[in-house]
Amino acid sequence: MKINPLQRQLNLLDYALSSLWRRRMKNGAILAIFAFVIFLLGSFQLLSQTLQSSAEELLAFAPDITIQSLVAGRQTPIAANKIRELADMYGITASSPRIWGYYFDHDNGANYTVLGLTEEEIGAMTGVILESGRLPGAPGEVAVSPAVRQSLDLAGRSAFSLFRPDLSQASFKVSGLFSRETDIVTGDIILMSLADARHLFAMPEDMVTDIGVKVANPVEIDNVARKIAGRFPETRVLTRAQIRKTYQVVFGWRSGFGSVCLLAALASFVILASDKASGLSREEKREIGILKFLGFQTTDILALRFWESVVVAGLAFLIGLSLAYVHVAFFDGGLFKPVLVGWSVLRPDLSLAPSLNGADLLLIFSWSVLPYLAATIIPAWRSAVIRADTVV
Numbered sequence: 001m002k003i004n005p006l007q008r009q010l011n012l013l014d015y016a017l018s019s020l021w022r023r024r025m026k027n028g029a030i031l032a033i034f035a036f037v038i039f040l041l042g043s044f045q046l047l048s049q050t051l052q053s054s055a056e057e058l059l060a061f062a063p064d065i066t067i068q069s070l071v072a073g074r075q076t077p078i079a080a081n082k083i084r085e086l087a088d089m090y091g092i093t094a095s096s097p098r099i100w101g102y103y104f105d106h107d108n109g110a111n112y113t114v115l116g117l118t119e120e121e122i123g124a125m126t127g128v129i130l131e132s133g134r135l136p137g138a139p140g141e142v143a144v145s146p147a148v149r150q151s152l153d154l155a156g157r158s159a160f161s162l163f164r165p166d167l168s169q170a171s172f173k174v175s176g177l178f179s180r181e182t183d184i185v186t187g188d189i190i191l192m193s194l195a196d197a198r199h200l201f202a203m204p205e206d207m208v209t210d211i212g213v214k215v216a217n218p219v220e221i222d223n224v225a226r227k228i229a230g231r232f233p234e235t236r237v238l239t240r241a242q243i244r245k246t247y248q249v250v251f252g253w254r255s256g257f258g259s260v261c262l263l264a265a266l267a268s269f270v271i272l273a274s275d276k277a278s279g280l281s282r283e284e285k286r287e288i289g290i291l292k293f294l295g296f297q298t299t300d301i302l303a304l305r306f307w308e309s310v311v312v313a314g315l316a317f318l319i320g321l322s323l324a325y326v327h328v329a330f331f332d333g334g335l336f337k338p339v340l341v342g343w344s345v346l347r348p349d350l351s352l353a354p355s356l357n358g359a360d361l362l363l364i365f366s367w368s369v370l371p372y373l374a375a376t377i378i379p380a381w382r383s384a385v386i387r388a389d390t391v392v
Helices: 005-022 024-061 082-086 119-123 146-151 180-186 194-201 218-231 240-278 282-293 298-331 337-341 358-375 377-384
Strands: 065-071 074-076 092-105 110-117 130-133 141-144 159-163 169-178 189-193 210-215 235-239
Touching: 005 024, 005 298, 024 240, 024 298, 024 358, 065 218, 082 092, 082 210, 092 119, 092 194, 110 146, 110 194, 119 189, 141 146, 146 169, 146 180, 169 180, 169 189, 169 194, 180 189, 189 194, 210 218, 218 235, 218 240, 235 240, 298 358, 358 377
Parallel strands: 110 189, 141 169
Antiparallel strands: 065 074, 065 210, 065 235, 092 110, 092 210, 130 169, 141 189, 159 169
């Protein structure tokens, strides 16, 4: 009786499963190592993509164009009166000064990012999620992240002081707490009014750190940026798209560096799997000889080895990817977060919601499963061409 091709493959798959179960200790070890390697690769890829998506969503609050002053290639304060010179430029709807800088806390070695904005800019931050309280409104009020509050050791207090350049103290009161959902951007920020930031950094009244510009038509952002650069050649003009590209480059470089290290681990595993597959035991060779005596062809042995490799690779892929998703979604990618995020002392308490898309699945599959299947081709062929009379 002739068996149709589909039924033949199902029979071979059934035999492959039983064969894997008979040698479950050896195959189980390979499965566990393979799943662990896929878990590492999947975690890194998911965490990298999730961080890029989170940063891109929060960049919506950045100005369309940022103007900075450069001297000898380094950023310096810019004259605030340039805002008046921008008022007559076509396409610009608003220009606002900003004062920001880094404050080093000697007590715990943390760097805080102090951001001072005008009342209008703070009032426009309606999309920023707060865990409690409200955005700064009165003089001396600030909004901080939970990480900054913990670093300042505020506990139940809301008032604290920071040293100014002349070692006098500037007093502040926490009016609001940023949500942990925005920690990727607000994790180390102390948000305050423009006047408070000027007082803290002792910056002259006519100077600011940079100027944020809003453009009426998003299509014209690049054109307006070129006009501003032409009018103020001594400045650096950055668009939001350029800042977004910088984020992508930073995350891409870090994820690429980590992926290369993990691919080295994958290559080591593939070599190990190939060596294990080519080192057939006497019992395995005897089994192949018996199968050939029973009428199995070389193509059948190849198909049998193929199904064994597919089952191991498929299970490892599902287990590893599931563990990677759990690692990122419920444990915030703790293994790789320090590599990708890069905060020195204040590390954001991320609440990540990874999303699996076809491109990521295909990339992880191509990095892991395909090399493994390719590495088992030659050992499978060597086992398939064994002559029955040499082993039985």
